[in-house]
Amino acid sequence: MDTHSCFHCGLEVIKKEEIVFDGKSFCCKGCQTVYEIFTDNGLSSYYDFEKMPGASPQAVNGKYDFLDNEKIAAKLLEFEDEGTSIVSLYIPHIHCSSCIWILENLHRLHRGIGSSQVNFSEKKVRIIFNPKETTLKDIVLMLCTIGYEPYISLENYEKGKTASDxxxxxxxxxxxxxxxxxxxxxxxxxxxxxxxxxxxxxxxxxxxxxxxxxxxxxxxxxxxxxxxxxxxxxxxxxxxxxxxxxxxxxxxxxxxxxxxxxxxxxxxxxxxxxxxxxxxxxxxxxxxxxxxFERDFKSYFPIAVTQIKAQQEEVSVPVYDIQKGDRLLIRNQELIPVDGILISNDCQIDYSFVTGEADPIHKKSGDKVFAGGRLLGQVIEMEVLSSVSQSYLTQLWSNDIFQKKNESHRRSITDAISRYFTPALLLIAFLGFSYWIFIDANTAFNVFTAVLIVACPCALALTAPFTLGNVLRIMGRQKLYLKNAGVIEQLAKADMIVFDKTGTITTSKASDISFKGKPLSAVELSYIKNLLRGSNHPLSRRLYDFLPVAELRIVHGFEEITGKGIEGIIDGNCIKLGAAAYVGYETSKTTQTAVHIAINNDYKGSYVFDNQYRKGLEQLFNSLSKNYDIKILSGDNDGEREQLEQMLPKGTELLFNQKPEQKLEAIRKWQETGHNVMMIGDGLNDAGALAQSNVGISISENVNVFSPACDGILDATEFSKIAYFLKLSKKAITTIKMSFTLSLLYNVVGLGFAVSGKLSPLVAAIIMPLSTVTIISFVTLASNYYAQKLKSKTGRA
Structure with a gap:
């Protein structure tokens, strides 16, 4: 069908669904409204910097009602005075010059805002406003209206005012x-x-x-x-x-x-x-x-939660104010902040954040629900069993075994050399002084000074920081963000790589979807597509995106039953999608995730969802297996063992159904056999293993949202570059060793002249900074050369 791109957000929209306003095509009323707001306020230049820079505004439906609580709002402010308040908000959508321009012109959209300034690298906007003319909630809602919804979490509430060093x-x-x-x-x-x-x-x-x-x-x-x-x-x-x-x-x-x-x-x-x-x-x-890199559950938890008071009054309260016995209201897609008992009939909870398991868990009335789960479906009520600081999630995160890290392997290459260099240098200086003091006291003092100056290990000390700092910059540009320079040394030492499965070698953003059953006609596909359009269930959204574009049809009697499925009437036909039992198919024996389909009570088949493995996985494993021992350590079931065995190099050890403590113990056992273990995982259930490993890397779909305590964060889109990063870390150590050799040769020659009394302190002082510049130039050029060389090899491969 004829399609256009939305003038505001760039999404494709079919001709029959598009909204035409002011001679421009929009995908929805929200995008049109944002366009009208900008043009009415003289901000149409927003579209001149970048084409289709916006985002379709999402409905908030009371999401930010907690900002009516003055206590909460005050905690988010950096500064508060009678006529001036300042707040910094994290805006995930910031991505281009149009975003910067519109966010720095917020004062033209809202009279209560005095000025605003964007920090592009941190995706933050700092807003100065008059609390007498507007409120923080009004500003947040205004940002949501124009497609720049801020991300506010408990981390913001706890941090308060922090001064950088x-x-x-x-x-x-x-x-x-x-x-x-x-x-x-x-x-x-x-x-x-x-x-x-x-x-x-x-x-x-x-x-x-x-x-x-x-x-x-x-x-x-x-x-x-x-x-x-x-x-x-x-x-x-x-x-x-x-x-x-x-x-x-x-x-x-x-x-x-x-x-x-x-x-x-x-x-x-x-x-x-x-x-x-x-x-x-x-x-x-x-x-x-x-x-x-030391984020914990606080950066992922909600800042406030809805508490049900007497007479069913609903009030937003800070998470830390929740006490045992309180009654809470949890909405669809909200995180459960504390442990409690489910009061409502039943619900589906996604515990992938805690356990790593992708499949949601069904809970019924009276069941215990744990903190860290995300509610899927209708609103539920629960009774609090413990405060946020005593919940299962907090205990898991704060457990000593998850924080324990063997630091003996963290000694840097510079410290290792300085153990010998420092005493040797002092010994040479004092021996030289002792020899010359009996010949010429002035020369003796000159020799002592010249030795310390010419051999002062500034070049030696700068070798590692500049090499590793430059490699950190190179890796950061390619979306591997390491905690510190020492991690590169640990990457170079690793000889075993352990991978988690769910969310690490598989992606949460896509699935292989296949249909099993009777062939579906184009009309039947359009019925399914239109029914899915009204559901917000994750499987519904993924299947909706998978199906081809269909003609828009009216759905009557739409109903979504949490944990079961959806149904509706289209052109007089009853369409049911969901679990096998819900659509009337009782003989399903598949262990795979599937959406079953029945039209007018006639079972048609099912769409089966298989995990989508990350792009380049097989090539990556084949490359790594040449130099590393590969392991799979997963908390998921072994339903995909055969598929993984075909993809992985022969003899790769696969361990499934592993609890967080078991993962940590497995890493420890491999270390006890002499291995330097690199753990690559995601989710809180990997925190212990990541902390125990010699180097732990967290895979993240969004590096600014959450990652457990780890040594580095790798953007999921760069997963196939793991072998490149490991090779680059080894080359970085090679560069350091070459530079050390160059520096030590310089020191040997310089010390020879200094001890013999032929090198004055002045000449030594002139030579010293020259050697420093030489070393800095060498390590920078060498590390850049290796990065480009390895990148070109990886590209050809």
């Missing part, structure tokens, strides 16, 4: 100021100018340089002193000890030079060293700071 930025700014000005003031000394003005003011400039070095020495470099002190106190040698010692020695030696009139010292090199070291730390921090 900007101390590193301040230290870097101070270090840069000191470094730049000292370099500028040092030029006359560099060129040994003997002008009259220099002779007159030489002492003044040197003491000015000394004064400028103090903020960098005392404030910017303070983190290294603290780290070195803690390391020594704990009886360990980390890389910060020689760095701190080198900075201190350079400062003392430079101060002595100025006091005794020997020269201006090495304050330029000292401030340069501090600046470059802090740049390395900032580079690493900024790469992964925009994502939260």
């Amino acid at each position: 900007r101390s590193l930025i301040y230290k870097l700014g101070v270090a840069f100021f000191c470094f730049g000005n000292i370099m500028l003031l040092s030029f006359p000394e560099y060129f040994e100018t003997e002008e009259f003005w220099l002779d007159q003011y030489r002492g003044f400039f040197r003491w000015l340089i000394f004064a400028l070095s103090l903020p960098s020495f005392l404030y910017s470099a303070s983190g290294y002193y603290v780290s070195a002190y803690k390391s020594i106190r704990n009886g360990m040698f980390n890389i910060d000890i020689p760095i701190a010692l080198g900075i201190i020695v350079m400062f003392i030696r430079s101060t002595v030079d100025i006091v005794l009139g020997y020269g201006q010292g090495f304050f330029d090199s000292l401030t340069a060293l501090v600046f470059f070291m802090l740049v390395g730390r900032l580079f690493q921090q900024k790469t992964y700071s925009f994502l939260s």
Whole structure:
């Protein structure tokens, strides 16, 4: 049939269903309404930045009534005063320049809004509004009306006002100021100018340089002193000890030079060293700071729930105010926040968030329902058994065994080398000083200083942060977001990869759908399509999208019975879709998920839903099996064992019906046999296994919604790139080792000249930053080269 794209949201709409307004085609009344709102307020430029940038607005139906509760609304605000309030809202739909433009012009849609600012990378809009003219609820509803519904969860309620740590930025700014000005003031000394003005003011400039070095020495470099002190106190040698010692020695030696009139010292090199070291730390921090990896149930729970008071009064209350014995109202698709007893007749609950099982669970009146389940179907009432902090979900998440992590394998490659480098460097410095002190005291001091300066392991220390930081950036661009740089080292060490099944190697967004039964005519397919149109059940929506476009028909007497099916009258024909027993077919023996069909009580067959495995799964497993031991560890049943055995490499171990504790124990047993285990899973039931594994990666359909405590989040669309990421991590370690070798060769040559007394501290101080720049350039170019090389190989494969 003739189809058009909706002018607002871009969805395809058939000719008979389209709404034409102002010469433009719309898929629904909602999109038309948004268009009218924008044009009436002079905001039609929204459509100039991007074509079809909008989203069809969804009905909220009292979803945000809890914002009428002033206590809840106040908790969401960043700032609140008599005439000004500020709130930051997460808007998942933000994706293009049109979104930024319209959200920064909200003041033209609502007079109570003073201004709004978009943070594109975090998909947040910060709104300043006048509480006397509007409310937070009105703003949220207005955003929903124009297709930018915010996501509000308990995490927002708990966080309140949080100040980000900007101390590193301040230290870097101070270090840069000191470094730049000292370099500028040092030029006359560099060129040994003997002008009259220099002779007159030489002492003044040197003491000015000394004064400028103090903020960098005392404030910017303070983190290294603290780290070195803690390391020594704990009886360990980390890389910060020689760095701190080198900075201190350079400062003392430079101060002595100025006091005794020997020269201006090495304050330029000292401030340069501090600046470059802090740049390395900032580079690493900024790469992964925009994502939260330690999210828990709070970021997924509702912020408030409807409580049924006396006389059946329905009131929205904060989740933490719920007490044992309270009566709650849970609507379709809402999360159950606490454990309780079902009062209503029956319901279907999706526990995939907790258990990983995709099939919904049927509950009847009097059954216990657990927190974390999502209600499917009609509204239910339940009685609370325990508060949110005592629920099963909270206990599972907070259990010590799920938080326990063996940190012995977390020692970085830099720390491993510093264990030997640091004592060796100090030994060489003191031996050199002891030898020359009996020959020439001045040379002895020069040798001691030159050794620490030329061998100060700034290049060595920057090798890993810059290499791993750059690889973090590369992986982040390809939607693998790692918790920190150390995870890359653990990826490189892994020799066993364990996969969860449901939601990990299968996708929750699609299914293979096949029909079994009598052939259906085009008219019968149109009947089924139109009946499905009125249902919000997940299977109904998936089947509706699967069926071909059909002519729109009127459905009479539509009825949806939760857990059973739907029925209606179309053109005088009675259509039933749902469970086998519901449509009158009692002999179904299939263990697969299916939607059965009967037309006028004549059974036609069923649409069978098979799990859709992720694209490129077989190729990925074949590639990984060459270098890794592959395991499948699933909480689901073994109904698809044969299919998986055909897809997986021969001999792959498959374990089904695994509870969260059993998954964790299986990982632990493999580790005890000497394996470095990488776990790839999703859902709360994988949290224990992800925490126990050497490196845990969570697969997520939406990285900004939820992920258990893990080492990294992989966007589900990039699942086929797992082998690429593992190879890149190994190349990153290779780059680090090559850089270490280069740095150590430089140190050997430099130390040879320094110990022999042929290298002055000034020359050593000039060479040191040059070596740092060389190392940084090398590791950046090398890691980019390997990333492109592996990407091209993966593309050809």
